[in-house]
Each structure stands twice: as structure tokens, then as C-alpha cells.
Amino acid sequence: MALFDALRPAMLAAARSPRLERTISTMPATRSLVRRFVAGETEADAALAATALLDSGRLASIDYLGEDTVDAASAADTVAHYRALLSVLPRSHGPVPKIEVSVKLSALGLGLPNGPALALENARAVCAAAEIVGAWVSVDAEGHASTDTALSVIRDLRADFPTVGTVLQAYLHRTEADCRDLSGTRVRLCKGAYAEPAAVAFQGRAAVADSYLRCLAILMRGAGYPMVASHDPSMLRAALRLASETGRPTTEYEFQMLYGIRTEEQLRLAGEGYPVRIYLPYGAQWYGYFMRRLAERPANLGFLLRALEKGHR
Ligand SMILES: Cc1cc2nc3c(=O)[nH]c(=O)nc-3n(C[C@H](O)[C@H](O)[C@H](O)COP(=O)(O)OP(=O)(O)OC[C@H]3O[C@@H](n4cnc5c(N)ncnc54)[C@H](O)[C@@H]3O)c2cc1C
Numbered sequence: 001m002a003l004f005d006a007l008r009p010a011m012l013a014a015a016r017s018p019r020l021e022r023t024i025s026t027m028p029a030t031r032s033l034v035r036r037f038v039a040g041e042t043e044a045d046a047a048l049a050a051t052a053l054l055d056s057g058r059l060a061s062i063d064y065l066g067e068d069t070v071d072a073a074s075a076a077d078t079v080a081h082y083r084a085l086l087s088v089l090p091r092s093h094g095p096v097p098k099i100e101v102s103v104k105l106s107a108l109g110l111g112l113p114n115g116p117a118l119a120l121e122n123a124r125a126v127c128a129a130a131e132i133v134g135a136w137v138s139v140d141a142e143g144h145a146s147t148d149t150a151l152s153v154i155r156d157l158r159a160d161f162p163t164v165g166t167v168l169q170a171y172l173h174r175t176e177a178d179c180r181d182l183s184g185t186r187v188r189l190c191k192g193a194y195a196e197p198a199a200v201a202f203q204g205r206a207a208v209a210d211s212y213l214r215c216l217a218i219l220m221r222g223a224g225y226p227m228v229a230s231h232d233p234s235m236l237r238a239a240l241r242l243a244s245e246t247g248r249p250t251t252e253y254e255f256q257m258l259y260g261i262r263t264e265e266q267l268r269l270a271g272e273g274y275p276v277r278i279y280l281p282y283g284a285q286w287y288g289y290f291m292r293r294l295a296e297r298p299a300n301l302g303f304l305l306r307a308l309e310k311g312h313r
Pocket residue numbers: 139140141142167169190191192193194229230231232233235256257258261262278279292293294296297300
């Protein structure tokens with residue numbers, strides 16, 4: 001594990017390397033491994049996988065893969081994909097919709113000139129399309145340099161679409177304070193998946209877990225709708241304990257896990273009557289997402305190396 005932890009920053013840096021992306025994306029041997037984490041490349045693939053999740057008693061949060069958009073046309077294309085997706089998904093009205101979509105503001109243009117206004121306009125278009133079919137929208141958290149701007153865009157978005165969810169990353173020092181600010185709203189709490197420096201983020205698994213537990217307590221004691229995004233048994237146990245301590249019913253929080261990760265635990269919790277939403281990514285630009293999943297677990301890196309080795313035989 002110590003060697004793997006030392007390799008993690010290099011793997012996260014590789015997640016942003018266009019050269020490695022070309023190599024890994026074009027190798028047929030990696031395809032089946034990618035399929036473990038990604039529903040496929042088209043809206044039809046995403047709708048099929050989402051329907052299977054709903055049929056199994058789980059909920060879905062669907063993400064059209066793409067980040068760091070380079071021009072306004074690609075950002076508009078991302079909006080078009082969300083509209084197409086929402087038009088083929090099962091309709092889902094009710095206090096806790098079965099379908100949520102997750103969006104990345106960088107894919108909606110946040111990094112471009114006039115980025116905050118452009119990303120806000122694009123996010124509004126996605127929210128309007130989601131509202132028609134009764135789906136929720138949550139905004140993913142990305143690198144720390146964009147956190148302030150992203151939170152301010154989400155605040156503006158919530159003025160028109162009050163159910164919009166914010167994703168917060170427990171590894172950031174600032175997140176406890178952000179949890180206090182946002183504890184009356186819908187907040188997805190995750191540990192955080194990017195390589196962040198010690199100046200802004202806790203380093204090491206124990207410090208991140210401690211921060212997660214502090215943030216979780218704030219959200220579970222607040223008046224909002226916490227989304228407990230973790231596969232870590234200690235975080236899941238803490239959420240259940242806090243729900244019982246605070247008398248929070250299962251209609252007022254949910255668990256969230258990633259497609260392809262700890263599937264048995266997803267089904268076990270859903271079978272016991274807890275709401276479990278699965279983050280389901282699709283799209284051709286799976287490389288960055290896939291590399292972040294590999295960086296989370298030594299065994300995944302082993303799977304990739306074996307797939308690459310087979311590809312060379
Ligand atoms: C619904 C959801 C949305 C997310 N959204 C964001 C976001 O917007 N921004 C962001 O920075 N991060 C996001 N993440 C990722 C998150 O930050 C973590 O990187 C990831 O969830 C791993 O942390 P963990 O809490 O599961 O704990 P860990 O301690 O990393 O994992 C606990 C256990 O879960 C299993 N596990 C975890 N990851 C993997 C994996 N990749 N492959 C196989 N097994 C694994 C292992 O059994 C591991 O021991 C999201 C996670 C979820 C579940």
C-alpha cells in the first residue's frame with residue numbers, strides 16, 4: 001500500500017496526459033476493463049445501464065464524460081448530450097427522483113474566457129431539461145483551483161433550481177466550513193479524487209477519513225439532504241449511526257457509490273431498504289475518469305497492467 005500511495009500522484013498526473021491518453025484509449029485490451037466502470041459511449045448505452053440499476057432497486061446519477069472543455073462549441077455539445085440523455089431516460093417524479101444527472105462545470109465551459117457566465121448558462125440549460133423529466137442535477141467537484149468559482153456558480157444556479165446538489169471533497173481543508181454553509185441544501189460528500197497539495201488538502205488516508213467523518217456529522221445534523229458518496233465501510237457505518245442518532249429517515253439522505261465498485265454492498269444496502277444511487281458515467285471521453293479510478297486501488301492498476309501485457313502478446 002505504501003508503494004501504491006507513492007505512485008498515486010504519478011497516476012493522477014497521467015490522468016491529464018494527452019500522450020498516454022492516446023496510447024491507452026486506442027488499445028483494445030483496455031476496453032473490457034473500462035467497461036467495468038463506464039456504461040458505454042452512447043445515450044442508449046447509458047439508458048440501458050440506468051434501467052438495469054433501477055430494476056435492481058438502486059437509483060442512478062448519470063454523468064456524460066468530459067472535462068476541461070477547450071471551446072464554447074464543445075461546451076454546447078455537452079449540453080446537447082445531456083438533453084439527448086434526459087429525453088431517453090425513464091421519467092422520475094417524486095420527492096426523491098430515481099434519476100439524477102451529474103455535471104462538471106469544466107465540461108460546461110468554466111475554464112474558458114467568461115467561463116463562469118458561460119458555465120452558468122449551460123448548467124441552467126441542463127437543469128431546465130432535467131426539471132421537465134423530474135430528474136435531479138448535482139455538480140461534481142474538480143480541482144481545488146476552481147472550487148470558489150464553482151461554488152459561486154452553483155449558488156447562482158440554485159436561485160432558479162433550488163434542488164441542485166453540490167459535491168464537496170473532504171480532503172480539502174476548507175470543506176468543513178463549506179459543509180456548514182451548505183448544510184441546509186443537497187450536498188454529496190466524497191473524499192476527493194484529484195492530486196492536491198498539502199497547502200490546501202489533507203494528505204494520507206487517515207487524515208482524509210477523519211475530515212470526512214467531521215464533515216459527515218455536520219451534514220447529517222443539518223437540515224439538508226446529505227448524499228454519502230463513499231465505498232469505505234467506516235464512512236458507511238458512521239452515516240448509519242448518525243442517521244439513527246438524529247432520527248433521520250431514509251427519505252432524507254442517500255448513499256452513493258460508483259458504477260462497478262463494491263456492487264455487492266450496493267445491492268445489500270438497497271436490499272435493506274436504504275436509498276443507494278449509483279454514479280454511472282458514459283461517453284467517449286472516459287480516459288480521465290478511468291485513470292482516477294485506477295489511482296484509487298492497487299488491484300485496479302494490476303488489472304490494467306495485465307490487460308496491457310495481453311495486448312502486447
Ligand atoms: C457517487 C460518487 C461521486 C463522486 N464524485 C466525485 C467528485 O465530484 N469529485 C471528486 O473529486 N471525487 C468524486 N468521487 C470520488 C471520491 O472522491 C473517491 O475518490 C472515491 O469514492 C474513493 O473513496 P472512498 O470514499 O470510496 O474510500 P476509499 O478508502 O478510497 O475506498 C474504500 C473501499 O472502496 C473500494 N474502492 C474504492 N475505490 C475503488 C476503486 N476505484 N476500484 C475498486 N474498489 C474501490 C475498495 O474496497 C476500498 O477499500 C465520487 C465518488 C462517488 C462514490
